Amino acid sequence: MDEIDFFNGLGFDSNPFASTNADDEDRLNQYFIRPKYFDSVWGNPERPKSVIVFAPRGGGKTAQRKMIEFESQRSKNVLCVNYSRFEFSKDIQSITVSDHLRKLIQIIIIGILTRLNEEPQLIGHLDSNDRQFLKNSIDVHLGQISEYDFKDAIDSLSNYSDKAKEYWNKYLGKISVGINLAVLKLGVNTENTNQDPISEALDGSYKYQLEKMQNIISKIDFSGIYILIDKVDEADITGNDANLSSKLVEPLLKDLDLLEMNGYSFKFFLWDKLMRYYDKYGRKDRIKHHSLSWDNFSLKKMVSKRLEAYSNNRINDFSDIVNYDFNIDINSIIILFAQKSPRDVIRIIQDIIAEQREINPYARKISSSAIMKGIDIFTQTKASEIVDISTLRELRKIGQVEFTINYLANDVYKCKQDTVRSKIKRWSDLGIIENIGKEKGRKKPVNKYCISDITIAKCIFPELSIEEFLNSKYRKCPNCGADLFRDWDKSDKKICHICSKESKSTGTKFSEKMFDTQQKTLFDF
Known part of the structure; x- marks a missing residue:
């Protein structure tokens, strides 16, 4: 069965969970969840202010950036x-900072030229000095630009339509022709002179430009310029390293004169x-x-x-399509199991759906077996992204989720x-x-630790089904709601490391009524 037929059978016009990358989601504006501070991030285009959003990977950073782009397309100012x-x-x-600004200036120049090409009457709003400055800027910043950088700059113009960008795309491979035609429209002298192209107008710094x-x-008719900086940690030069990622944007983040x-x-x-890293040099007060x-x-x-977005509002709960x-x-x-990551929520559902298509692609509901198998596959995949196989083998030797240094040294690793x-x-x-407190030792209390990542915890016990794992290794603290990964099958009394209160295991099985009656305290919906 084709994928589209499978999703049609479930009640959707196409796959609601096809992508975890906001850049690839054409219906994002229909299901974007606006954070409380989103209006602050969008800001006032008449008086633009810089802002920083921190979020975990898969936490919705790019989705927010995309929605700022969407808002800018609507406002057009x-x-x-x-x-x-x-x-x-x-x-x-x-x-x-100059290395960054050089790239940004290239994009801004192309953005200005695109606007003037789209609405040529606006050229009349510029005086001779403006047009000469723009011509000189083009000579300096676009004179030797590569086709790759030029295409990248066009793609970086977030609030222009594809139609507006067509002017440039037809000149890829002969960039100078397109640029010269754009300069001709400015009505300034394009003849070569002995004067250095970095004329008086460009004698200042990049900030002056x-x-x-x-x-x-x-x-x-633009009130301001929004520069959206995203995917810093995904760049080749940062190598998935937080320190290097910070180094890349530090020159921008430290420059208050630029940011203001x-x-x-x-x-x-x-x-x-x-x-x-930002805490060490950032100006959170400004x-x-x-x-x-x-x-x-x-x-x-x-x-x-x-x-709802993919079912014409007929389906609004995942439980509606599962048995x-x-x-x-x-x-x-x-x-x-997604540990509050939007991306991992989608990944889990993707794995569940993939399992259902393997089990029975003609089903009109997703089965329990597909759900459990899909979650199990996700935990294995996710764990392999966090630790290497040798580390996972080390952890499996422990045989429990709680431990002390003494226990590991004396009983596990010798x-x-x-x-x-x-x-x-x-x-x-x-x-x-994570450290979950102290326990009595022979001479003095010793630190006690537990596995804090549920995907790692599950992979330590590959022989346990999802139900068995949750029954024996997981509870939610009834006092503060913290997730407690403990060996409940070995003791029914544990101390919560967040609120320091005792929590007890009732011993009730995962599939029994207790989970339903305590659902609000366990999962707090």
Whole structure:
């Protein structure tokens, strides 16, 4: 059966979960969940202000950037630049603010020319000095531009239609012809002279050039310039490294004069692991910043709105398309294993659907077996992205989710405690364990740790089904709602590391009524 037929059978016009990348989602505006601070991020185009959004990977950074682009297309009063491709020929430690501004100025110039080509009557709003400055800027910044960089600059103009960009696309391969035609429309002298193209108008710094360009922008009916900085941690030169990612944008983030420049709004959408670096040099008192986090209700709403967008509003809950044998809400278990990541919610559903198509592609409901198998496959995949196979083997040897250094040294690895401490540090740096307090030792209390990532915890017990794993290793604290990964099958009393109160296991099975009656306290919808 074709994919489209399968989804038609479930009640959708196409696959609601085809992509986890907001750049590829053409219906994003129908199911985007606006954070409370979104209006602040959009800001006032008449008085643009810079802003920073921190969020975990898969947490919706690019979706927010896309929605700013969407808003700019509707308002049509800002020049919106998507700056998310970072290719430099120099070492990342050597990249300066000028290196960034050189690329941005290229894009802004092309944005101005596109506007003037689209509405040539606006050329009359520019005086001779404006037009000469623009001509000189073109000579300097576009004179030797490569076809690749030129195409990238066109694509970076977020709020122009494809039709508006057609002018440039037809000149790819003969860029100078297109640029010369655009310059001719300005009505300035295009003959070569002995004068250096970096004339008086360009003697100043890049910031001065930006100020001049903002003046031109204001005369062609743009109130300001929005520069959207995204995907810093996905660049080849940052190598998936938080420190290198921070180094790449540090020159921009540290330059208050630039970030507070009149008519410009630099909007950063950054991996939350960069926050600890920004804390050292950032000016939070001057530049507004927000941290994006998701709760269960918002994630469930995200899935609901996505379902509605692809079913003509007929389906609004994932449970409507599943045959599920357990009393627990299916949305709750998906969100639990996704660990509040919107991207991982979609990935889990993708794996569930893939399993259903393997089991029975003609089914009109998704089965329990597809759900459990899909979640199991996701946990294996996700765990392999977090740790390598040798680390996973080390963790599996532990045989439980709670442990102390003494236990690992004496009973598991048969090694010195210093060797175990190095393992503990490595696991902690990976974010897969946490300190949950103290327990009595022979001479003094010792630190106790537990696995804190549910996908890692599940992979430590591959022999357990999802139901068995949740029964024996997971509870939600009834006092504060914290997720407690503990060996409940070995003791029914544990101390919550968040509220320090005792939590008890009732011993009730995953599929029994207790999960249903305590659903609100367990999953808080």
